[in-house]
Amino acid sequence: MKQTVCDEIRRFVLEDVGNLFPESDEPYFDEPLVGFAAADDPLFTQYKTVIGDFHLTPSELAESSETGKTWMPRTVICWVLPVTEATRQSNRSETLYPSRAWARTRNYGETFNASLRRHLVSYLSDAGYHAFAPQLHPAWREYPDTPAGVASSWSERHAAYAAGLGTFSLNDALITPRGIAHRLGSVITDLHLEPSPKPYPGHQSNCLFHRGGTCAVCIGRCLVGALSRSGHDKPICRDHVYGTIPKAVGELFQVASTGCGLCQTDVPCESRIP
């Protein structure tokens, strides 16, 4: 069943027209990576300390689901949608705002990511299992000002970390075998699937800076000063990503959300674990 679920996620990414730029028929995302975490993995409880008490466990989300039915979540299915080489390349030469292709991937690629979440939920429901996507769950919230900075009640990066898909970096993003330039998704279900191995020795071990104090190339990519050797200044980043950039190029690129991702391109971890 694990292979069947992986195949269905891959098939949807490779075949669904929602994954295509309408102007060129090129995809937003390459073939996904897929990983599985046990819903009762102690990491999900640890996240209440690492992130905050507002970060919900799979069981808490299942309890607060609108169906009113009680069921026991067993598996968190996670995926990584790697941004294509063409889009990454277009963002590499940018120095202040993202490229048009990056911005359109942030906006319409995320719409596709949401339809992948919905598709997997109905696929599992049709097969007789309960399922929901935390990002689309009514209990999902974003908290602008927590001790961990801006954060949400379900972090897709932390879920992917629990599913063995990568580790965190100097700039906060997740470095996976397909690199750091990607988007993430997850679905919680009562279908039992064997958890994926966690092949990394620590939660930051894929980042050269955290591994040996070298690199720090991403710092120089952020010209608004949100990155330093002490890490990621989320308020500066957020003001740029959700304020300055959409104001400057949102209309030009015909998107509401532009993203930025300069720290995810033209860096050694762009498309691999360095």
Ligand code: B12
């Ligand atoms: C809020 C938010 C933001 C905020 C804050 C980001 C942040 N670091 O949390 C702002 C507006 C700044 C932002 C910006 C961007 N975002 Co954003 N954002 C989110 C959102 C909605 C919630 C994130 C969240 O709740 N994080 C929780 C906090 C606490 O995480 P954290 O501070 O990074 O975690 C640190 C600690 O927990 C620490 N840690 C300390 N001790 C321990 C111990 C253990 C065991 C572990 C595991 C960790 C750990 O490790 C982490 C790294 O330092 C998610 C969607 C989602 N539901 O996940 C997207 C998401 C994180 N964003 C994403 C992206 C792509 C971006 C941008 C590149 C914009 C763009 N699209 O071009 C920039 C990148 C900025 C950056 N360098 O991170 C992707 C990330 C994909 C990736 N490559 O990693 C996500 C997952 C959206 C998606 N569905 O794909 N984002």
Ligand code: SF4
């Ligand atoms: S560019 Fe270097 S320091 Fe920055 S996240 Fe990637 S590996 Fe880590």
Ligand code: SF4
């Ligand atoms: S995403 Fe944020 S941290 Fe990365 S380059 Fe843009 S503003 Fe800087």
